[in-house]
Amino acid sequence: MAYVISICNQKGGVGKTTTCLNLGAYLAILGRRVLIIDFDSQANATVGLGLDYQKINKNVYHLILNLADFREVIYRARIFSLDLIPSSPDLIGAQVELNNLPMKETILFQKVNQIRNHYHYILIDLPPSLGLLTINGLVASDKVIIPIQAEFFALEGLKQLITTINLIKRNLGKNIEILGALLTLYDKRNRLNRLVLKNIRRSFPGYVFETVIPKNIDLAESPSFGKTILEYSPSSKGAKAYLNLAKEVINLLEKNISSNNLNNLAKN
Template identity: 40%
Template sequence: MERTKTDFPVPAPLKQHGPARIITLCNQKGGVGKTTTSISLGAALAEYGRKVLAIDFDPQGALSAGLAVNTHEATTIYDLLLNGKLEPREAIQPTGVPGLDVIPANIDLSAAEVHLVNEVAREQALARVLRRVSDDYDVILIDCQPSLGILTVNALTAAHGVLIPLESEYFALRGVALLIETVEKVKERLNPALELDGILVTMFDARTLHSREVYERVIEAFKDKVLDTVISRTVKFPDASVAGSPITQFAPDHPAAEAYRHLARELVSRGAVA
């Protein structure tokens, strides 16, 4: 079942910035391209003149590392979650991409689950932090850890939309139903405004029958929730991560960089980003 690909228009410049639409990138399966997508989509949106804040919400700190952002001795998202008196702007760091900023994370964040357990309205901790900076940005991207624990629930509670990167591999498909069930529960109980912005097929390899079959099954199951953009598998992504640079800067003319620009244009066209 071949979809006709749309070429979305280059978005018009914005006359003013903010308030941000907050998008959580989550999938409880690891290694599906959440961090790569957070970095590359953020950089592509910044290229189109959007002011972007990326939140590293994974104790492994891969997003911070992938943008060559310092996490040692830095104020991190963990500090902001635990100390309401801290000014969130103190934690924001610029990146090598104009228009893209980051609030970093490090291994300290793994202790947040324990600390938040006894907090009042613990699911709202991240929302309280982001509320104080959202007027400065057009979009805030939250890169979640691969789990459905309290941190991911916090990210979903703070967000307007969810973007699910889905590896084009059979076992990846099985977990998506559980993830969507979690999204529905958060929508019902904590955040009625939450929407599924789309499912992004990643690590696609058109040469293999398996990849093509999984893609067809994803479209069958989720129909128009599956984004038009498909991210193909390439060694350029790990190379860019090692260089601490998004693919759009590391290899600007590579098809993978163009795919993320296509994703940025698609999300603007769909109204998920201003």
């Protein structure tokens, strides 16, 4: 059964998609079967894996509205054992259409449940808002990773998101755990960045990843080539950071599983 992890922050441009793609790539290279669900109408994760959403017939929009089944929407990435369910601007309309459906918050949860035994990890890339798509993504998830840019208002945003997650837990009875906040776009020469990192570690002890993602030009360039950092620049600082993140996630989630079981998991 896959761990379902959403990558979430209502703030835009904090590195959600970059994290989803590159964490996914390294989990796959470390032997895990990984599915990325692009659940943002901007389709950045889709483009970042080299797919042209205009040439794709059916995507996550069709899946959640029962207009397509999984076989029609799962695409193989170039990296072995990494799959993607693409998005497109079609998804803008879904927000309105979902509103008319019963159980509108749990549509993605129901879909994900149908395939979670095919993967070790399902990563959901969420849009920069707290609307119905994000709520669907959170409800479908067991865990949340919150990428944070080390700036002055970061803590406020983090508190808002934690409140939203607690509301969902209370109102929908779904257990969602924050796996960790991930500092992204980090520049260690910047005093404010260092200060924010210190504050976040102090305010949320045990909930901040050891791994910090540096600001790195290769990470910024790679999506324009439709490549993950693993394919574009595997020896860059950004690549090393995402490899470390993947190892940290594996340690956090799989440490209760004996290495024997893990090997079996990887073989299946």
